[in-house]
Amino acid sequence: MxxxxxxxxxxxxxxxxxxxxxxxxxxxxxxxxxxxxxxxxxxxxxxxxxxxxxxxxxxxxxxxxxxxxxxxxxxxxxxxxxxxxxxxxxxxxxxxxxxxxxxxxxxxxxxxxxxxxxxxxxxxxxxxxxxxxxxxxxxxxxxxxxxxxxxxxxxxxxxxxxxxxxxxxxxxxxxFTPTFLGSSPRRVETGPFAGSMALPHKADRGLELMQALSQEQQSTAQVSEDLPDGIFEGPGRKASLEAYEGLQASELNADQRRLLRALIEEYVRNADFDAADAQLVAIEAAGWDQLWFSWRGPIAADGRFYYRVHGPRLLIEYNLVDENHDHSIVRDPSNDYGADxxxxxxxxxxxxxxxxxxxxxxxxxxxxxx
Known part of the structure; x- marks a missing residue:
């Protein structure tokens, strides 16, 4: 249908x-x-x-x-x-x-x-x-x-x-922006819910995309081997980013674009369907090729890392603070709090x-x- x-x-x-x-x-x-x-x-x-x-x-x-x-x-x-x-x-x-x-x-x-x-x-x-x-x-x-x-x-x-x-x-x-979600413990270690996670895919979606990139693409996306101090765009720091960084989405192939979309929907689809659909339409109108993906830290599932997806109508940040503690945020740089x-x-x-x-x-x- x-x-x-x-x-x-x-x-x-x-x-x-x-x-x-x-x-x-x-x-x-x-x-x-x-x-x-x-x-x-x-x-x-x-x-x-x-x-x-x-x-x-x-x-x-x-x-x-x-x-x-x-x-x-x-x-x-x-x-x-x-x-x-x-x-x-x-x-x-x-x-x-x-x-x-x-x-x-x-x-x-x-x-x-x-x-x-x-x-x-x-x-x-x-x-x-x-x-x-x-x-x-x-x-x-x-x-x-x-x-x-x-x-x-x-x-x-x-x-x-x-x-x-x-x-x-x-x-x-x-x-629905800004929306912040974090978890600690990221993975429950003991008891009847041992192994359960409140935010199971936020780290995985970013890591999947990064590992799907070619070595040359990874080199472009990885802007630093050092980790940031917390979420760059948390409350009170909205103006701290003015320039895009990393790998532009126009450099992705079809499979990589699919992974990028899955990552974005992991955040945007937290909203009810009307709001989520409208945000995806806004992202598309601004151009999927205008999105940038960047990475900080090692490229490994067992290490700390940070990633960002940034464009005219979207800003996602994820920070694996430590192996069992993470932070994430999604914003609309043009329309947080309905500003536009x-x-x-x-x-x-x-x-x-x-x-x-x-x-x-x-x-x-x-x-x-x-």
Whole structure:
């Protein structure tokens, strides 16, 4: 069945079932789920969870634990089960099955990190140690809603340790960048889920493409044998990249292009189908040949490495921090936070290392100690 025939069939099915065609669009699903969540909140909770669309909190997020950078919005720990269930429904309305599974998988890893933190501090933990243990908690993720769901433009944000998604809706169109996902442990080592992974293919897709390149292509793609310090394009560092680097996609053969597409869809297809399809169309309109693939570190499955896919409408970064800890991010350089749709430029807000350190000391109750 061709794509056009498939879409026509879906439209006819929607009409015959009494469901208006636009009601299964991602933006409609998200708006209904967001309104349902807000309806469950009390006045004080709603004041914490909902912001004006123009609020600077919309571009203030972090992948760091809550002890280091408290997120904006209402924490899951401050919700009842019905409200947490409504939050999960909003996540499902905004993400594909693969995207939702990744976010929930990353959140569940916090349980393992909590157990590891408790084991690390034997006996009676001190106050600061207790504060550290308490940050390893799947309830320490926050929801923030910007504007009124279903209005001309609105958005929402989900953020916490190793998981952050930013959704923007404008006139029915949905943007989902920037989105950050990381995992620690990358591979569970013990227990009934030993060997399981929350983000199983992010490293593999990049390594598959790199290993499929000829020696000459690898030499061009590998811009450095040294690894970067974290994710180059994390929050607060959006303007740090201006030039493309590595191997241009125009130099790839058909099989290599297929691997590049698989890598890209590993990130873009985390969004629900409307938003993902629209982003792929934008990438294609800008030109697949305008994408660049670069690599840092050794070309080996058992070593640390970093890769990047960069073009006018796409920026992907993956960093294997260590063998059991990874970070990744996907952006749209032209339309993060819906900037292109809204005709605005957004500055991201992220605390400096000094501000993070001071905040940690305050929350751990250790004053100005170094």
């Amino acid at each position: 061709t794509r056009g025939l498939f879409v026509l069939t879906m439209l006819l099915m929607a009409g015959s079932s009494g469901l208006r065609a636009h009601e299964w669009h991602s933006s409609e699903q998200m708006a209904r789920a967001a309104r349902a969540l807000l309806d469950t909140l009390g006045p004080e909770q709603r004041e914490v969870a909902q912001f004006a669309f123009e609020a600077e909190e919309r571009t203030r997020w972090s992948n760091l634990p809550i002890l280091m950078v408290p997120p904006s919005g209402l924490l899951l720990k401050d919700m009842n089960d019905a409200q947490r269930a409504a939050t999960q429904a909003l996540l499902r309305a905004s993400l594909s099955s693969q995207g939702y599974a990744k976010f929930v998988g990353v959140m569940r890893l916090e349980v393992l990190l909590h157990e590891a933190a408790r084991a690390r501090f034997q006996g009676e933990p001190t106050g600061p140690q207790q504060a550290f243990i308490a940050t390893r908690d799947p309830n320490k993720y926050a929801v923030a809603i910007f504007g009124e769901p279903g209005s001309e433009h609105w958005g929402w944000q989900f953020s916490g340790h190793h998981g952050a998604a930013n959704f923007t809706v404008h006139e029915g169109r949905v943007g 749709w809204l005709g605005q430029h957004y500055e991201e807000h992220h605390p400096s290392q000094e501000e993070i350190r001071a905040g940690v000391q305050e929350r751990m109750g250790i004053g100005g100690q170094n």
